[in-house]
Amino acid sequence: MSFKKLIEPLADAINHxxxxxxxxxxxxxxxxIKSGASLFVIAPESSGKTTSLIIxxxxxxxxAKEDAPRALIFxxxxxxxxxxxLEFNAFKRGTDLRVFCAYDEHDIDIQRDNIYEGTDIVIATPKRLNKLFYLNGINLNKLQMCIxxxxxxxxxxxNFAQVTRTPESIGKCQYLVFTDTFDARFKRWQAAFMYNAQVVKFNQALLR
Incomplete structure (x- = not known):
């Protein structure tokens, strides 16, 4: 997939x-990912995993479309x-997409109010996301991507148990897992909500 096929504001930000x-x-x-496939992406540091996620x-x-988030990133x-x-803000210039961070060291009532006002992308720690959900502080019904x-x-x-709880609360969704190594415990996800996921192992030789 070439950068020319991206939406114009994103292509402009990448070029910038x-x-x-x-x-x-x-x-x-x-x-x-564009086709909707769920993936386990196994690749070393500096290979472009985070940039791929953001793009x-x-x-x-x-x-911006719904009040409820459409992408959740753990x-x-x-x-x-x-x-x-910060990385999202650099790439989303020219769009009206809203990004919100939910983490443990912040007042949960303020976070719940901010999410209620509307956001497209939530970046969260597992513990805080689960607490928000069980306090009815976040609506996951519109979620399209869980990463x-x-x-x-x-x-x-x-963390593993807390993230595993999330698919129990949402419907059809695209799942993306970016990791340096594939842990055998991920097979539990392959047997449950990521059973159709592709495993992409990046060839480190391509970096040389």
Whole structure:
């Protein structure tokens, strides 16, 4: 998939950042994601996983539409959420897409009010997302994409169990998991809500 096939504001933002053509990983996965496929993307650092995630979400959602979020992205902690928000803001210039971060070190009532006002993309830590959901602080009925960034963090504390609860509360959805390594515990997801998912293992030799 070439950058020329992206919506104009996104293509302009990519060009402004100096990206002339997709990275090798992006050539492998962007068209698959655009087609609606659920993926486990296994690739090393600096291969373009985060940029692929951002491009795919903006390209699919395009513009603000519903009050309820249409994309949910799980991250490991507050700093990861804020960093990803900054990256989204750089790429979504020229669109009206709304991004909101929900993390544990912030007043949950304020977060619930902000989400209620309307957002398209929620970047959340697993613990805070689950708490918001059980307090009726977030509506997942319109969700189109459920994503885990740098998924290695899932296997610390109770993150894996908390993220696994989310599909129990939503309908049909595209799932994307970006990780450095494929953990055998992901097979539980393949047997449940990600049973049709493709596993894309990026060839590190392409980086050389």
């Amino acid at each position: 950042k100096g990206f002339k053509e997709p990275l090798p990983l992006q050539k492998q996965i962007l068209s698959k 795919s979400v903006i390209q699919k959602l395009k513009y 991250v490991k902690d507050k700093q990861a959420a804020l960093n990803l928000e 885990v960034e740098d998924a290695d963090f899932l296997f610390r504390n109770s």
